[in-house]
């Protein structure tokens with residue numbers, strides 16, 4: 001079907017979005033063109049605003065409009081313990097469960113075939129290399145999902161740490177209170193709080209005992 005050029009371009013852009021196929025793209029585009037004018041303009045403005053103001057925090061890579069983000073700049077938090085999560089949504093869930101250390105957001109899992117987002121791992125490596133003195137990191141807690149990809153990601157991070165300048169850094173993994181194959185994001189706060197409290201050391205290091 002031949003659409004005007006502007007419409008064809010919109011369809012092309014919509015189809016690039018995750019989970020949007022040609023049919024959904026067409027339905028959305030028609031909705032914007034016919035009758036949804038105000039909503040469509042508000043959507044365009046919201047997209048423009050988010051891409052120009054929201055960026056990954058230079059500390060933890062959580063999305064923020066203030067760098068460093070409110071969590072990284074909160075002096076009352078335990079800056080020596082870093083909880084690594086796959087997605088910002090996982091951070092929100094663990095925040096509700098009462099974690100009072102800092103975070104590192106991977107924005108995805110690292111795939112076993114070497115895919116995923118290597119940038120996230122690089123940022124974590126640089127963070128471990130950089131931190132020293134009063135803010136020296138004492139524990140890395142791996143809060144990736146208890147599924148195939150999350151476990152693979154945890155192993156990859158552990159290997160990265162062993163090869164870094166901090167090979168003896170204690171690493172722990174959330175306890176198995178979170179059912180295998182489920183996601184952090186949808187686990188209830190009580191389950192997550194228990195998984196945090198009962199986290200166990202992996203590899204050579206030992207989880208420190210005075211953990212929050």
Ligand SMILES: [Zn+2]
Pocket residue numbers: 057058059060061062068069070071072073
């Ligand atoms: Zn941050």
